[in-house]
Amino acid sequence: MTAKGKLWGIGLGPGDPDLITLKALKILQAVDVVAYPAPLEGESFARSIAAPHLAGKQVEYPIRIPMVADRGPAQDVYDVAAKDLGTHLIAGRTVAVLCEGDPFFYGSFMYLFQRLIDDFDVEVVPGVSSVMACAAEAGMPLGERTDVITILPASLSEIDLENKLRDTDTAVIMKVGRHLSKVRTIVERLGLIAEACYVERATLPEQRIIPLAEISDDAAPYFSMILVQSNGGRS
Numbered sequence: 001m002t003a004k005g006k007l008w009g010i011g012l013g014p015g016d017p018d019l020i021t022l023k024a025l026k027i028l029q030a031v032d033v034v035a036y037p038a039p040l041e042g043e044s045f046a047r048s049i050a051a052p053h054l055a056g057k058q059v060e061y062p063i064r065i066p067m068v069a070d071r072g073p074a075q076d077v078y079d080v081a082a083k084d085l086g087t088h089l090i091a092g093r094t095v096a097v098l099c100e101g102d103p104f105f106y107g108s109f110m111y112l113f114q115r116l117i118d119d120f121d122v123e124v125v126p127g128v129s130s131v132m133a134c135a136a137e138a139g140m141p142l143g144e145r146t147d148v149i150t151i152l153p154a155s156l157s158e159i160d161l162e163n164k165l166r167d168t169d170t171a172v173i174m175k176v177g178r179h180l181s182k183v184r185t186i187v188e189r190l191g192l193i194a195e196a197c198y199v200e201r202a203t204l205p206e207q208r209i210i211p212l213a214e215i216s217d218d219a220a221p222y223f224s225m226i227l228v229q230s231n232g233g234r235s
Contacts, residue, residue: 005032005089007120009109011102011127012049015223016203019128020053027125028053032093035061035085037108045223046098059093061085065108075111082115089120102127106174131172134199134225138209142170142227154179154226162186165228173226180220184212192228200224 008027013019020028028034028050038044044062063081066073088095103109103124116122131151135142143149150168152161153175165171165186173183187196196212201223212226 004092005120006094007085007089007116007122008094008096009103009107009113009122009124010096010098011107011125011129012046012098012100013128014101014130014133014203015045015049015201016133017049017052019133019203020049021125021127024125024127025053027096028098029055030094031058031096033059033061033085033088033095034098035063035081035095036098038062038064040064040066044098046100049100050098059088063097063108078111078115082112085112086116086120089116099127100130102129105129105131130174130202130223130225133202134172134227137202137207138197138199138227140197140227140229142172154183158182158186162190165190165192165230169230171226171228171230173228175222176220176224176226177222178219180215180224181218183226184215187212187226187228190230192230195230196226196228198224198226 008031010024010027012024034054036044036046038047061084063077065077085095097109097112099107099109101107113122113124147169149170149172150164151172151174152164154173154177155175161183176183187193193213198210198212198215200208200221
């Protein structure tokens with residue numbers, strides 16, 4: 001290995017800046033370069049979480065990713081970002097890539113990890129995932145004893161989502177967005193609507209927690225989740 005620098009993928013947690021780990025904080029304040037995902041226009045959510053903790057003297061590198069269904073454009077962006085960050089690492093600089101939640105739990109850092117792990121010293125610092133944050137904020141334990149917990153993307157087909165919901169004790173439905181109406185219909189059909197909770201922007205000032213039965217919207221923001229307990233929360 002010829003590179004002198006080190007790369008960290010840092011999990012920042014769900015949004016509250018106080019929920020980053022001590023390890024993440026120490027690394028964040030010591031590195032030479034701070035990189036983070038960002039939309040093509042506008043501010044980076046990951047950077048906003050880290051902002052209170054940034055030292056202020058680091059080089060910042062926004063990774064501007066097009067928010068489109070086609071994977072191609074994003075992969076091109078990751079190719080360029082990996083090359084640019086690799087240049088910093090070869091020069092001996094330390095780099096932290098910020099990731100909301102946990103880097104390896106639906107995190108964009110995994111795509112950089114795949115491109116850089118063979119050539120550089122890379123370490124992943126886990127973060128508080130949105131799943132744990134939503135459960136904590138909603139006061140809804142996810143599982144006990146032998147309960148099975150299933151994490152489901154709302155983008156699954158209706159039949160797949162229904163079958164998987166039917167075959168678990170607790171379900172965490174992520175990436176709700178435009179699929180909110182579909183999810184609510186399935187949950188109602190399975191007779192689980194009374195055991196379902198909707199959480200939006202957990203741990204942030206604009207957090208919203210409400211029974212799914214009371215949601216009339218057809219779509220939800222990206223940072224939203226539905227928790228369903230098919231056992232009614234009982235052992």
